[in-house]
Amino acid sequence: MDAAEVPVEVAAPAPAARPSGLGAGRLRTIVVLAAAAILVVAAVWFVDQPTSGSSVRPGEAVSGEPPRIGDAPPDFSGTAIDGSAVSMAALAGQPTWLTFGASWCPDCRAEATDLQAAYAKYQPQGLAVLGVFIDEPESAVVEYAQRVGFTFPLVADPQGKIADIYRTYGIPIHFFVGRDGTIRDVRIGRLTPGDMEQLIQQIVNG
Numbered sequence: 466m467d468a469a470e471v472p473v474e475v476a477a478p479a480p481a482a483r484p485s486g487l488g489a490g491r492l493r494t495i496v497v498l499a500a501a502a503i504l505v506v507a508a509v510w511f512v513d514q515p516t517s518g519s520s521v522r523p524g525e526a527v528s529g530e531p532p533r534i535g536d537a538p539p540d541f542s543g544t545a546i547d548g549s550a551v552s553m554a555a556l557a558g559q560p561t562w563l564t565f566g567a568s569w570c571p572d573c574r575a576e577a578t579d580l581q582a583a584y585a586k587y588q589p590q591g592l593a594v595l596g597v598f599i600d601e602p603e604s605a606v607v608e609y610a611q612r613v614g615f616t617f618p619l620v621a622d623p624q625g626k627i628a629d630i631y632r633t634y635g636i637p638i639h640f641f642v643g644r645d646g647t648i649r650d651v652r653i654g655r656l657t658p659g660d661m662e663q664l665i666q667q668i669v670n671g
Contacts, residue, residue: 531632545618560668561642568609572655583661599628
């Protein structure tokens with residue numbers, strides 16, 4: 466006679482107990498603090514990234530509004546690396562391209578050859594180009610200008626004083642001034658040859 470089969474019950478595993486009391490509060494606090502720390506680190510990283518196509522200046526620019534399209538460019542005077550006196554006031558009535566750069570700026574170096582070529586092409590039509598090289602000594606500007614072959618006036622601005630007048634925080638930055646003495650366009654970052662042609666014609670023919 467077969468032995469009677471006796472049903473065997475397998476107990477289901479007990480559900481994991483939820484943290485409660487002081488332990489649960491500590492866990493929630495740790496999770497919140499960790500999430501907050503991640504958000505802070507991400508925000509700092511995002512803010513610290515330079516604008517695409519431009520290099521952030523080592524120093525801090527003066528607070529205030531930068532010159533805008535339609536404004537008269539702030540005047541300044543200085544001595545170019547060739548010893549000549551330059552100023553924005555002296556260029557009144559001429560279509561003028563005022564550019565801020567530096568030899569340590571990758572995008573400034575990348576557009577240098579095209580900048581010089583554009584100046585050589587449009588100088589006979591009255592275009593004036595004035596370069597201000599910031600946050601580096603005059604000797605570095607002289608060496609770089611000779612190596613690249615710049616023939617337009619360059620001013621060394623080692624303390625960034627001229628740059629601060631224009632509230633520059635990233636380079637290259639370009640101001641295009643018409644014959645009427647107003648800023649026609651402002652561009653931040655590297656310019657392509659096509660950009661240069663369009664912007665120069667705007668002030669030469671305008």
